[in-house]
Amino acid sequence: MQMKERLYNIMADVEDIMKQIDDMKNVLELQAECYCGDNLPARIKSALNVQIRLLKSAQEASCNLRDKVDDTILDVVHNRL
Numbered sequence: 001m002q003m004k005e006r007l008y009n010i011m012a013d014v015e016d017i018m019k020q021i022d023d024m025k026n027v028l029e030l031q032a033e034c035y036c037g038d039n040l041p042a043r044i045k046s047a048l049n050v051q052i053r054l055l056k057s058a059q060e061a062s063c064n065l066r067d068k069v070d071d072t073i074l075d076v077v078h079n080r081l
Contacts (some may be wrong), residue, residue: 007073014069018062025055 032048074080 004073004076007069007076011066011069011073014062014066018059018066021055021059021062025052025059028052028055 028048028051032045032052035044035048
């Protein structure tokens with residue numbers, strides 16, 4: 001398998017991970033919206049917020065990784081390496 005193909009496969013995997021992270025974040029945000037009324041204990045509300053923050057951080061790290069892979073693909077395609 002050529003380097004370019006390997007990089008495209010890695011990029012596809014990163015995109016899949018990013019979609020999963022986004023889906024998990026969206027579900028937690030919906031849960032926080034629906035369940036975070038006055039009746040919800042502060043600990044549960046805090047736990048939901050921490051999970052959302054962690055997923056946002058993972059999402060940002062995934063975006064950075066995707067950009068690095070994309071730059072590497074461009075370098076390989078244009079023989080800049």
